[in-house]
Amino acid sequence: MIRRGLALAAAALLALAPLLAPPYQVTLLLPAFAYGIALLGLNLLFGTAGLLSFGHALFVALGAYTAAGLTTRYGVLSFEAIVAAAAGLAAVVAVPVGLLCVRYVKIYFGMLTLAFGMLFYSFLYKFYALTGGDEGLRVLRPLLLGRPFAELDKVGFLTGPFYYYALALLALATLAMRRIVRSPFGLSLRAIRENADKAAFVGVSVRRYRFYAFVIAAVFGAVGGTLLAVPTGLADPLLAYWTHSGNLVFMLLLGGFEHFLGPLVGALAFIFLQDLVMSLTAYWRFVFGALLAIVVVFFPRGLLGLVAPERPA
Amino acid sequence: MRTTRRQFLALSGGALGTAALRLDAAPALAQNAPVKIGVLAAKAGVLAPVGESGLRGVQWATERVNAARGILGRRIELIVEEESSPKDTVERFRKLSLQDRVDAVSGAISTGVGLALGPVAEEMKTIWLSWDATTQKGVEETLPKPKYSFRSTDNECEAVMASLLTARHLKGKFRTVAGINPDYSYGRDNWAAFLAIMKKYGIELSVVSELWPKLGATDFTAHVAALGQARPDLIFSCFWAGDTPIFLKQAHAAGLTAKSKLVLTTGGGVHEALKKDFTPEGAILGYNCLYFDWARASALQKEFVRWHHEKFKEWPNYESDHGYFTIVAYKAAVERAARAAGGKWPAPDAIIQALEGIEAESLSGPRRFREDHIMEATFFQGMTTHKNAYDFVTIDPVETMTTKQIQKPSGVGLYDWINSWKV
Structure with missing residues (x-):
């Protein structure tokens, strides 16, 4: 009950943020929301199904490039259409990739996802005419529910309508993932994570369920990617680079992968921490590396593990 | 203690007077407050040495300007952030503009970053003086009529x-x-x-x-x-x-x-x-744009090369010169616009107008910004x-x-x- 109250209070605070916080802090929440959605997907694979992907940035980049391609090349500005197209495209790409990856577990699964992520990075980098190569592709300002909000400048757009749109998408994604995790499918994934042989013995189709989880995670990743691309205004190949996948895993560990809301807390904490440390020192990557080591060694259950008692995801 | 009518009048009169004084003082304070210039310098990876070089040029220019009464009596204060991926650099630019409320941003080397920063500078209405980044996609200009972005020389x-x-x-x-x-x-x-x-x-x-x-x-x-x-x-x-x-x-x-x-x-x-x-x-x-050993170099270049070698035990490269120019060009533009405004600190639009076609002495000789905001150099x-x-x-x-x-x-x-x- 207390936990639900806290979550609702946090949601209310986020809803009021544009009225209370300075515009810059509000713009920082946007990537946190985008990563939050992508990480809900990543945590379905890791926290629930026990598969750690080091290539999740592939799908985040796919979402960003979908937004870029549709807005600049095809004149599609409707953000609903962009999100739907990104989700569809991610599912299409995830089918062959997932079919190959879920044949393996543990480090082999991780390495294979890493390989596909880097393959996509190379594709983005090399197929200049299609992807813009190293220079990437611009992402134009989309229409939200058919409205251009032309009267607002970019900051007004980002901290106003786009903020609430992103927050609503995050809420929808969170509710959808909650249903998925608590469904018989989600429980089966957990059974697979705990003991795949036993799960298979009681009739769970292990590989098929892992595959479904992979595709769902990809869709969440791409939806997060579309949200991430709009504030930047550019999709570039670094979004698919392995370090970006590493950052996603870091956020998950930071928030606490055992908790359902761990991804959201991790994304928020990472973004604000990065903002703070980057301004303080040029060696912020070193600080983050040290922090990752500390989290893994001393706080393996992440930030939520510090405040909330143990609870299965 | 009860307040009498006379005391109340005296107090409110005093308060009003103080408020009036403070209102009066506000512009004077703004005139003396430092000019904030954000700097985007690469600090990691293959760009790091070049980013450091650009930063040195900016810092040297700033020291000299500040030692000579700043810009119209206002000191320059640098707020340095890191140039990294386009996404993170755009966020840093937004921080400089929205949170630090800088008067201008100097920096950026990578074309990928430049392509992202150009539109953002226009959206944020913040002057951006690039060191080496263009807004070219390949050899084509993507931002033909910018207002706030001042770009480097063409890539090719x-x-x-x-x-x-x-x-x-x-x-x-x-x-x-x-x-x-x-x-x-x-x-x-x-x-x-x-x-x-x-x-x-x-x-x-x-x-x-x-x-x-x-x-x-x-x-x-x-x-x-x-x-x-x-x-x-x-x-x-x-x-x-x-x-x-x-x-x-x-x-x-x-x-x-x-x-x-x-x-x-x-x-x-x-x-x-x-x-x-x-x-x-x-x-x-x-x-x-900068050859450290040029026999015909100006006294300014020679002084910089000497300072750079004494301080860092290295001979400088071109990026210092790009960085240096952005600061002196901004100073020259503010001064030019101020002359037109009767000596007052000019509005941002007037500074932008003055930057168009501005010429200033860079380390390697005269440089200018073309009317379409592209740098001209030797x-x-x-x-x-x-x-x-x-x-x-x-x-x-x-x-x-x-x-x-x-x-x-x-x-x-x-x-x-x-x-x-x-x-």
């Missing part, structure tokens, strides 16, 4: 100058050509510009090898082997980072530098690493020589060309411009 200037020098000095001395360039837009565009100019000059050549190592690569064994097989008369490369000396060292070990002529458009960016042991004489080498290239007091190569003779000669004019495509040349 160095290739144009090196190609002109090749045509002038090496015409008839080579037939087979190989290109080894970093695998990204800068590398591809420079190579394409070189081939187009060779064609324009009627130089018949055959391309025997095109190699595209990754930017910042540290091993060229396979590339050197391929070049050894191809046996080109001339090797063209626009390497500009630590890859240049590594490639030269390996090429020298394989005997390539003795057999092939070299055209290195931008290798002067890491000039101290181009040791005489493995860098041949007679190669065309470009230094972009480039330095020449033939490498071992006859100097250093353990690395320098150039002699030093050739200079201005962007009037090697940069496409406003609104004209690169290849249309090259084709329009009368040669």
